[in-house]
Amino acid sequence: MDKSIFTTNAALTPALGYSTMIGLGLFSLALAYIVRLYLVRNTHDFIIADRRIGFGFGVGSVIAVWTWAMAVMMSSAMTYQWGLSGLFWFVVPNGIAVMAMVPFARILRRNMPEGYTISEFIALRFQQSKVATGIVTVTMVFGIILEILINLKGTSVVVSTVFSIDWRVATIVGIVCVLAYSYFGGLWTSVMTGTLNTLMITVPAAIVVVAVYDRIPGGAEAVFSAVGAADQRNLSVLRPDAAAGFGITLAFGLLAATVADQTFWQKVWAIKSRDVSRTFLWAGALFYPIPICLGMLGLVGIGYGLVPSDFGGDIAAVGPYIVSHIGLPLTLILLYVLVILAACYSTIDGASAALSSIVAVDIVKRYFPGTSESKLFVITKLSVLAGGVIATVIVLAGIDFTTLVLTTYALKTSVLLPLVFAILWPRTNTIGFVGGIVLAILIGMPIYQFVGELSGTLAIVAISGLTVIVAGLLKPQAFDIASLKDANGATSAPTAGE
Amino acid sequence: MTVYSIIVALGVVATALFIAGFARGLRNAIAEYRSAQPEPNEVPSDTFSVTAAISVVASSIVIALAGFSPKFIYLGPFLVLGTAAACGLAFFLEKRAKR
Numbered sequence: 001m002d003k004s005i006f007t008t009n010a011a012l013t014p015a016l017g018y019s020t021m022i023g024l025g026l027f028s029l030a031l032a033y034i035v036r037l038y039l040v041r042n043t044h045d046f047i048i049a050d051r052r053i054g055f056g057f058g059v060g061s062v063i064a065v066w067t068w069a070m071a072v073m074m075s076s077a078m079t080y081q082w083g084l085s086g087l088f089w090f091v092v093p094n095g096i097a098v099m100a101m102v103p104f105a106r107i108l109r110r111n112m113p114e115g116y117t118i119s120e121f122i123a124l125r126f127q128q129s130k131v132a133t134g135i136v137t138v139t140m141v142f143g144i145i146l147e148i149l150i151n152l153k154g155t156s157v158v159v160s161t162v163f164s165i166d167w168r169v170a171t172i173v174g175i176v177c178v179l180a181y182s183y184f185g186g187l188w189t190s191v192m193t194g195t196l197n198t199l200m201i202t203v204p205a206a207i208v209v210v211a212v213y214d215r216i217p218g219g220a221e222a223v224f225s226a227v228g229a230a231d232q233r234n235l236s237v238l239r240p241d242a243a244a245g246f247g248i249t250l251a252f253g254l255l256a257a258t259v260a261d262q263t264f265w266q267k268v269w270a271i272k273s274r275d276v277s278r279t280f281l282w283a284g285a286l287f288y289p290i291p292i293c294l295g296m297l298g299l300v301g302i303g304y305g306l307v308p309s310d311f312g313g314d315i316a317a318v319g320p321y322i323v324s325h326i327g328l329p330l331t332l333i334l335l336y337v338l339v340i341l342a343a344c345y346s347t348i349d350g351a352s353a354a355l356s357s358i359v360a361v362d363i364v365k366r367y368f369p370g371t372s373e374s375k376l377f378v379i380t381k382l383s384v385l386a387g388g389v390i391a392t393v394i395v396l397a398g399i400d401f402t403t404l405v406l407t408t409y410a411l412k413t414s415v416l417l418p419l420v421f422a423i424l425w426p427r428t429n430t431i432g433f434v435g436g437i438v439l440a441i442l443i444g445m446p447i448y449q450f451v452g453e454l455s456g457t458l459a460i461v462a463i464s465g466l467t468v469i470v471a472g473l474l475k476p477q478a479f480d481i482a483s484l485k486d487a488n489g490a491t492s493a494p495t496a497g498e
Numbered sequence: 499m500t501v502y503s504i505i506v507a508l509g510v511v512a513t514a515l516f517i518a519g520f521a522r523g524l525r526n527a528i529a530e531y532r533s534a535q536p537e538p539n540e541v542p543s544d545t546f547s548v549t550a551a552i553s554v555v556a557s558s559i560v561i562a563l564a565g566f567s568p569k570f571i572y573l574g575p576f577l578v579l580g581t582a583a584a585c586g587l588a589f590f591l592e593k594r595a596k597r
Contacts, residue, residue: 034524038528038531038532039527039528039531050531051537052527052530052531052537053527054523054526054527054589054592055588055589055591055592056519056520056522056523056585056586056588056589056590056591056592057523057527057589058588059584059585059588060520060585060588063581063585083565084561084562084564084565087561088558088561088562091557091561092554092557092558095553095554095557096550096554099546099550099553102546102550106541106543109541110541113539188527192524195520195523195585196520198581198582198585199513199516199517199520199582199585202512202578202579202581202582202585203509203512203513203516203578203579203582205575205578206505206509206574206575206576206578206579207502207505207506207509207575209574209575210501210502210505210572210575211502213501213571213572214500214501214502219568220568220569220571220572221568223568223571224567224568224571225568234565235564235565235566236565237558237561237562237565272537273537273538273539273540273541274538274540274541274542275592276541277541277542277544277546278544278546281546281549281550282584282588284550284553285549285550285553286580286581286584286585287581288553288556288557288560288577289557289560289574289577289578289580289581290578290581292557292560292561292573292574292577292578293574293575293577293578294574295561295574296564296571296574296575299564299571
């Protein structure tokens with residue numbers, strides 16, 4: 001297959017790039033205005049949507065927040081790097097991670113129907129332990145900041161590559177577009193724009209991927225033959241090196257990314273109680289086709305024998321490079337950019353909405369319980385801006401955020417099993433919960449850094465889980481999860497209609 | 499008819515279903531908010547493990563099939579249109595709010 005098919009498209013000007021970014025932002029802003037007008041009156045509406053999010057918005061918005069800009073690109077990149085085994089290990093744990101929320105969501109929604117945040121649950125579960133609650137709150141905040149900055153960075157890279165825009169300007173334009181509409185309607189805005197973004201991710205993805213294959217002489221048959229000729233293992237899903245190389249580590253990381261993430265817990269308490277379980281089931285199952293579809297671009301990269309230096313050295317760029325250089329009509333290239341922008345915007349606004357719930361419930365109402373509703377509403381809205389500004393500063397400063405990625409990964413993976421035990425196992429006690437997280441970080445992270453990702457991840461998960469079990473057996477607690485219903489009155493959460 | 503034209507045609511249908519569902523969901527949300535009727539707190543006990551397992555196995559099979567015949571490379575794009583259509587359908591499975 002002849003690589004000379006890939007050429008630069010001169011029509012992709014910076015002005016077109018700005019128009020696409022700002023256009024999507026303005027469209028979302030118009031929707032946010034409707035939301036603000038009809039659905040948001042106080043902090044309760046802003047952070048929990050009055051617990052009235054229905055099945056349709058639930059499914060659409062969960063898919064949208066789970067489809068990161070990087071996920072759109074990484075599905076192609078993993079296929080490009082490992083063949084179909086890469087796609088298999090990237091895709092399968094992704095859907096499982098969303099569906100894994102179902103049992104935990106069901107238990108907490110049933111027993112803590114008026115909840116807002118997962119830190120709030122930890123406070124009630126461990127007798128208001130400041131250490132346990134503090135660790136979980138910090139983990140959630142770090143996770144959210146990371147979600148925002150990774151999506152921001154990913155988007156700025158793609159937009160700057162496709163439209164030759166300075167990546168710093170692309171970063172600022174992107175964050176201003178998202179924060180402008182997120183500020184107004186909180187969770188309702190995030191849910192509605194996110195749902196629409198799911199449409200903008202799915203249909204264009206299908207059309208663009210088929211158009212790429214349509215453009216290739218010989219189509220899918222030619223790509224299939226070239227991929228097999230390059231290495232027959234590319235057409236198998238059973239490569240053990242893909243599992244060991246990234247698959248198993250990714251699987252644990254993804255589980256932690258849902259179960260230990262306030263973005264998802266906020267939705268657990270905001271979706272109508274009768275729809276919570278089936279929403280996460282549908283979202284997980286319906287998410288699958290998105291990376292499967294986009295992963296097929298990775299096969300094109302293998303088929304043409306592209307090397308990373310062809311597209312700037314970062315394999316995440318293989319999908320954007322193919323789409324923008326294979327000679328597709330401008331409209332289709334813009335559709336693909338829209339897929340990435342939609343994924344980026346929806347994840348950032350979902351994370352911002354989650355941050356607002358943490359600030360309102362776990363920080364302001366916990367430490368400053370006398371704060372008036374009007375003041376709380378303003379602080380909650382400003383927190384949406386604060387998260388975006390912090391993430392933007394980190395991206396623009398050019399700071400290597402490896403440390404933040406590693407810290408967040410360590411915290412989230414360490415929190416995963418203790419949190420699961422706290423929900424499912426009545427004997428879990430505060431010492432086991434806190435000790436499990438601390439020991440997992442102290443022992444597991446050095447293993448992660450010096451021995452390897454797989455050994456480190458397994459060590460973190462094992463240490464955190466075993467510590468909880470040992471502590472629970474030595475000094476068992478007899479926690480009755482149904483008691484959370486009685487404790488709800490003690491929660492210093494914002495109330496509707498104040 | 500080429501695969502591309504079929505995908506575009508089905509994409510239009512999926513988009514129409516999605517938008518119709520979205521409009522219904524938006525009207526429903528506003529009507530419910532205005533009615534201020536309290537939402538019940540019951541969480542159904544349905545188990546979804548079989549459905550979840552089927553979706554995991556099905557997605558694995560779809561990926562594996564792309565390694566057996568080039569025709570299956572197009573399964574992903576067709577299925578992702580199913581995602582859009584199913585999201586639209588989800589709005590119609592909601593109970594309509596009393597106005």
